[in-house]
Amino acid sequence: MGSSGVSNQTKEKPPWLGISEPISLSGPSQYDVAKTRELEKYLQEAGFYENQEEAINMEEVLGRLDQIVKIWVKTISRAKGFNEQMVQEANAKIFTFGSYRLGVHGPGADIDTLCVGPRHATRDEDFFGELHKMLFEMPEVSEMHPVPDAHVPVMNFKFNGISIDLLYANLSLWVIPEDLDISQEAILQNVDEQSVRSLNGCRVTDQILRLVPNIQNFRTTLRCMKLWAKRRGIYSNVAGFLGGVNWALLVARICQLFPNALPNMLVSRFFRVYTQWRWPNPVMLCVIEKGSLGYQVWDPRWNPKDKLHLMPIITPAYPCMNSSYNVSSSTLCVMTEEFQRGDQICEAMEANKADWDTLFEFYPFFEAYKNYLQIDISADNADDLRNWKGWVKSRLRQLTLKIERHTYGMLQCHPNPDEFSDKSRPLHCSYFMGLHRKQGVPVSEGEQFDIRLTVEEFKHSVNLYTLWKPRMDISVSHVKRHNIPAFVFPGGVRPNRPSKVTWKSKLRTSGHDDRKRKQAEDSVDDFTNSKPFSSLPPSSRAVHEDGNPVSIASSCSVKCDDKEVNSMSEQKSEKPDFNSSGENPSGDRETNGSEKCNSQSNPETVVAAEPVFSQKENSSSTLIYSNEGLEELEPAELTAPLLSVNPAPVPQRKPLIRLNFTSLGKAADKSS
Numbered sequence: 001m002g003s004s005g006v007s008n009q010t011k012e013k014p015p016w017l018g019i020s021e022p023i024s025l026s027g028p029s030q031y032d033v034a035k036t037r038e039l040e041k042y043l044q045e046a047g048f049y050e051n052q053e054e055a056i057n058m059e060e061v062l063g064r065l066d067q068i069v070k071i072w073v074k075t076i077s078r079a080k081g082f083n084e085q086m087v088q089e090a091n092a093k094i095f096t097f098g099s100y101r102l103g104v105h106g107p108g109a110d111i112d113t114l115c116v117g118p119r120h121a122t123r124d125e126d127f128f129g130e131l132h133k134m135l136f137e138m139p140e141v142s143e144m145h146p147v148p149d150a151h152v153p154v155m156n157f158k159f160n161g162i163s164i165d166l167l168y169a170n171l172s173l174w175v176i177p178e179d180l181d182i183s184q185e186a187i188l189q190n191v192d193e194q195s196v197r198s199l200n201g202c203r204v205t206d207q208i209l210r211l212v213p214n215i216q217n218f219r220t221t222l223r224c225m226k227l228w229a230k231r232r233g234i235y236s237n238v239a240g241f242l243g244g245v246n247w248a249l250l251v252a253r254i255c256q257l258f259p260n261a262l263p264n265m266l267v268s269r270f271f272r273v274y275t276q277w278r279w280p281n282p283v284m285l286c287v288i289e290k291g292s293l294g295y296q297v298w299d300p301r302w303n304p305k306d307k308l309h310l311m312p313i314i315t316p317a318y319p320c321m322n323s324s325y326n327v328s329s330s331t332l333c334v335m336t337e338e339f340q341r342g343d344q345i346c347e348a349m350e351a352n353k354a355d356w357d358t359l360f361e362f363y364p365f366f367e368a369y370k371n372y373l374q375i376d377i378s379a380d381n382a383d384d385l386r387n388w389k390g391w392v393k394s395r396l397r398q399l400t401l402k403i404e405r406h407t408y409g410m411l412q413c414h415p416n417p418d419e420f421s422d423k424s425r426p427l428h429c430s431y432f433m434g435l436h437r438k439q440g441v442p443v444s445e446g447e448q449f450d451i452r453l454t455v456e457e458f459k460h461s462v463n464l465y466t467l468w469k470p471r472m473d474i475s476v477s478h479v480k481r482h483n484i485p486a487f488v489f490p491g492g493v494r495p496n497r498p499s500k501v502t503w504k505s506k507l508r509t510s511g512h513d514d515r516k517r518k519q520a521e522d523s524v525d526d527f528t529n530s531k532p533f534s535s536l537p538p539s540s541r542a543v544h545e546d547g548n549p550v551s552i553a554s555s556c557s558v559k560c561d562d563k564e565v566n567s568m569s570e571q572k573s574e575k576p577d578f579n580s581s582g583e584n585p586s587g588d589r590e591t592n593g594s595e596k597c598n599s600q601s602n603p604e605t606v607v608a609a610e611p612v613f614s615q616k617e618n619s620s621s622t623l624i625y626s627n628e629g630l631e632e633l634e635p636a637e638l639t640a641p642l643l644s645v646n647p648a649p650v651p652q653r654k655p656l657i658r659l660n661f662t663s664l665g666k667a668a669d670k671s672s
Contacts, residue, residue, distance in 0.1 A: 092115055217261070241335060330414060371478065
């Protein structure tokens with residue numbers, strides 16, 4: 001039955017959670033029960049649960065931090081001239097959010113915390129001033145790193161060895177009650193935008209827990225997906241992938257669609273649903289409410305910037321925002337390939353041809369591409385390096401976007417979220433990006449991409465760091481796979497030769513999937529030594545495949561050969577999608593005329609969808625679709641064109657590229 005989508009308080013609340021009916025109400029089978037036990041055991045053995053001692057230590061740290069902010073607010077109240085009664089009534093309170101509040105934190109994880117203070121306790125002067133000073137002088141506190149200019153201002157530090165991310169929100173209240181409920185919309189009244197964003201962390205976390213049908217199943221499934229994402233190298237908001245809140249929202253939506261399922265099925269359905277998801281249709285746990293306070297909510301119909309989001313994952317608390325705005329075309333393609341791989345492995349597990357070890361295999365990043373960018377940074381001391389690393393890491397996503405933009409999307413990047421340190425070089429660390437040509441782009445003989453100016457532009461933007469100091473250096477190099485430094489490998493030992501065995505090749509039998517792979521090419525290619533862009537001589541040279549330098553004009557180029565295919569990229573075996581009548585639609589469908597990333601066809605039938613936005617009764621723009629023909633694994637978000645935005649491309653295969661980088665002039669030294 002269709003829904004009018006009108007916000008009506010007298011209307012009976014639907015018996016399900018989410019914006020649409022569940023896909024399946026089926027309960028667990030004996031197989032699901034057994035596989036869920038296996039999964040829980042696997043997570044335990046992987047060390048993904050904290051021990052009792054660490055849990056007690058975390059509680060003690062949070063209690064101590066709460067005491068500190070209460071002392072702090074009384075101190076600044078007295079300094080501002082308030083009478084003694086006001087000083088005694090002055091209060092501040094610590095809230096937790098993120099993985100700790102959700103109950104899925106593991107050993108060594110950061111604790112996301114929020115300090116809520118009264119209206120007279122300011123952010124710049126009091127929080128980043130007096131409170132920072134108090135914490136800095138405490139012997140229990142180390143590695144203090146304030147970031148007042150961040151989108152969400154934060155103080156990062158360790159308290160008795162536990163990492164703390166501390167946000168601040170000052171409310172319009174003179175006194176903060178000890179039983180303060182920050183879930184109420186009224187708490188946001190007369191609050192600045194930075195405080196709204198800070199409060200939203202707690203408000204979103206609490207709302208997620210309210211909107212899932214079974215919290216324990218949600219937690220186990222989320223732990224699983226976090227471990228999987230970390231091992232596959234796609235757990236990082238700052239790198240352009242997804243962070244903790246993004247994965248929590250994706251898992252919560254699957255829990256809504258399969259409310260009676262155990263984690264084993266939820267994991268399988270997670271991959272199946274998001275493999276078929278038609279981005280940029282948004283993932284939402286509830287209808288977006290406009291609210292009464294006038295804050296901007298995510299709405300691509302009215303906000304031009306929202307139309308540019310490729311993978312919208314919307315927070316469920318007012319004001320609803322896109323939590324995944326960092327995702328780029330390159331990182332979306334990487335994640336889509338990983339969803340496809342996960343879906344295939346879950347199918348293989350059901351046929352007893354794979355196990356949890358297969359799903360959780362570490363991504364072989366340094367075997368996946370022939371060409372990489374290596375970003376090296378260094379500083380004069382440990383404190384400077386920590387600050388410099390934080391800044392550079394926050395800017396690496398801009399390098400990905402610049403390369404995509406300057407090559408018109410034809411050259412794409414796969415950033416590695418991890419940092420790597422060479423023990424022989426103190427006060428130094430490196431980041432890496434895999435480079436590849438976008439799938440489906442026609443190749444012209446001898447075509448090259450010049451990214452020299454792109455790299456120089458990136459380095460220039462990084463060197464604009466307001467806290468820059470002499471000897472905070474950055475260099476960018478092109479590195480062939482053959483020349484990846486040994487310190488990136490476990491134990492500092494380079495494997496004898498890259499492993500070309502994939503999980504699918506282990507399962508492959510004669511007569512099944514007989515596609516040939518060119519495996520020997522990579523081991524016999526004549527690689528040339530890499531040099532940092534900034535260290536190359538002014539007379540530029542392009543290094544060809546035979547290793548012979550040829551004098552050309554100054555450039556930094558990429559030469560692509562369509563015959564070379566990334567051996568680590570597995571083409572997903574195509575499975576027919578079926579429409580509501582059970583028939584296989586003929587041909588692949590282009591949505592909004594844009595190129596698709598995967599080879600799957602999608603049903604053209606529009607099926608059920610709840611309205612995305614809460615509207616007034618007389619609104620004619622409410623999105624309403626019929627609920628008829630709802631198929632399992634075809635929820636509304638997979639098929640209904642909720643937004644008039646071109647969907648993001650999804651990758652097929654990753655042809656390798658040959659990069660011929662030549663000189664970059666030395667960047668001018670930054671004046672001290």
